[in-house]
Amino acid sequence: MDNREFEEAVGLHKNRVHSYATMMLKDTAEAQDVAQEALVRLWQHRASVDDPGARSWLMRTAHNLCIDRLRKRRVRSEVADGDTVVDLQFDHNPGPQQRAEASEIGDRIEGALTALSSLDRAVIVMREVQGLPYDEIAQALGVPLGTLKARLHRARERLRAQLCRVGVTP
Amino acid sequence: MNENGQIHDLNCARAIRYVHQRLDGDALDPESTGWLSRHLEGCGDCRQAQEELKQIQRALRELTVTPFPQDAMDEVWDRTTRTASRRAWTDWRAIAAAAVLALAFFGIWQVGDRTAPGTEVAVVEAGLSDAELARAAAEARFVLNLTATALRRSERAAIGEVMGKRVTPALQRIPLLMPNSSGRSRESRENGEDDV
Numbered sequence: 001m002d003n004r005e006f007e008e009a010v011g012l013h014k015n016r017v018h019s020y021a022t023m024m025l026k027d028t029a030e031a032q033d034v035a036q037e038a039l040v041r042l043w044q045h046r047a048s049v050d051d052p053g054a055r056s057w058l059m060r061t062a063h064n065l066c067i068d069r070l071r072k073r074r075v076r077s078e079v080a081d082g083d084t085v086v087d088l089q090f091d092h093n094p095g096p097q098q099r100a101e102a103s104e105i106g107d108r109i110e111g112a113l114t115a116l117s118s119l120d121r122a123v124i125v126m127r128e129v130q131g132l133p134y135d136e137i138a139q140a141l142g143v144p145l146g147t148l149k150a151r152l153h154r155a156r157e158r159l160r161a162q163l164c165r166v167g168v169t170p
Numbered sequence: 171m172n173e174n175g176q177i178h179d180l181n182c183a184r185a186i187r188y189v190h191q192r193l194d195g196d197a198l199d200p201e202s203t204g205w206l207s208r209h210l211e212g213c214g215d216c217r218q219a220q221e222e223l224k225q226i227q228r229a230l231r232e233l234t235v236t237p238f239p240q241d242a243m244d245e246v247w248d249r250t251t252r253t254a255s256r257r258a259w260t261d262w263r264a265i266a267a268a269a270v271l272a273l274a275f276f277g278i279w280q281v282g283d284r285t286a287p288g289t290e291v292a293v294v295e296a297g298l299s300d301a302e303l304a305r306a307a308a309e310a311r312f313v314l315n316l317t318a319t320a321l322r323r324s325e326r327a328a329i330g331e332v333m334g335k336r337v338t339p340a341l342q343r344i345p346l347l348m349p350n351s352s353g354r355s356r357e358s359r360e361n362g363e364d365d366v
Contacts, residue, residue: 003251006250007251010243014243015235015236015237015238017238018237018238019236031236032238032242036242036245036246039250040250043249043250106229106233109226109233110233124230128230128231129231131231149194152190152194153187156193156223156226156227157186159226160219160222160223163222
C-alpha cells in the first residue's frame with residue numbers, strides 16, 4: 001500500500017473504525033484514541049497490507065485495541081471493588097424515569113448492546129450495524145465462519161432478551 | 171418459548187434457527203420454508219420472536235455513524251503522511267548541503283593543487299616573472315589559509331547540519347582532512363603551526 005492508497009483507505013474507513021470503537025467502548029475519548037491508533041498502525045504496517053484488505057485489517061486492529069481497553073477496564077473495576085466484577089455501564093433494573101429517558105429506539109438498542117459480552121457486541125456491531133460480510137468479520141475476530149454465524153444467532157437472541165428484560169422492545 | 175426468549179420446544183428451536191438464517195440473508199429450501207410457515211401460523215411466541223428480531227435488525231441498521239472528528243484526523247496525518255513528507259524534505263536538504271560541502275572541498279583542493287610545486291607549466295605559459303610568480307603564490311596561500319580557517323570553524327556546525335542528530339560524539343572527534351596549499355593536515359594546524 002503506497003501513500004495515496006493509505007490516504008484513500010483512511011478516508012473510506014475512518015468513520016467506520018471510529019463508530020465501531022464508540023459502540024464497543026461507549027467512551028468518546030477512548031474511542032478516538034483507538035481509532036487514531038488503528039489508523040497509525042495501518043500506516044506503520046502499510047508495506048504488508050494490500051489495499052483491498054485494509055478495511056478488514058483496520059477492523060481487526062480496532063477490535064483488538066477495544067478488547068485490550070475493556071480488559072483493563074475490567075481489571076480496574078475488580079481492583080476498585082475487591083473480587084467482584086461490576087458492570088458499570090448498564091442498569092439492569094431501571095426505574096420509570098430511566099425508561100422515559102431511554103425513549104429513543106437507538107438509545108434503547110445501544111443501551112442493550114452495552115450489556116452484552118464484548119464478543120457478542122463486536123459480532124452485532126460488525127454485522128448488523130456496519131453490514132460487513134461474514135468472511136471479513138470472521139477474519140477480524142479470528143473465528144471460523146460457522147462459529148461466527150452461531151455466535152451471531154446467540155448474540156441476537158441475547159440482545160432481544162436484554163431488551164425484553166429491561167422492559168423495552170423495538 | 172418463554173418471555174425471556176428461552177426456547178423450551180424442539181420445534182420452536184428449529185423455527186428460530188430458520189428465522190436467524192433468513193435474517194442472515196440465507197435462503198431456506200422449499201421444504202424448510204413450508205415447515206416454518208406452518209409452525210409460525212400455530213406458534214404465537216415464535217411469530218413474536220421473528221417480528222422482534224426483524225425490528226431489532228432494522229433498528230441496528232439505522233444506528234447513526236459517529237463521524238471521526240477533524241482534529242483527531244489531523245493528529246493522524248501529523249503522525250503518518252505529514253511526518254513522512256517532512257522527513258523526505260529534511261533528507262533532501264541534507265543531501266543538498268552535503269553536495270555543496272563536497273563541491274567546496276573539491277574546489278579548494280583543485281586550487282591548492284594548482285599552486286603546489288610541479289604545476290608551474292600554466293604559470294610559465296602566462297608569461298609571469300619569478301617575482302610576480304612568488305607574490306601570486308603568497309597571495310594564493312594567504313587566501314587559501316583564510317578559507318581553510320573559516321571552514322575549520324564552521325566544520326562542526328556543517329557536519330551537524332548535514333547529519334542532524336545522527337552525529338555522535340565519537341564521529342565528531344574524527345578529524346576532517348582537508349588539503350591546503352601547504353599540504354598539512356588539520357592536526358598540525360591545530361598544534362599552532364598556522365601559516366597565517
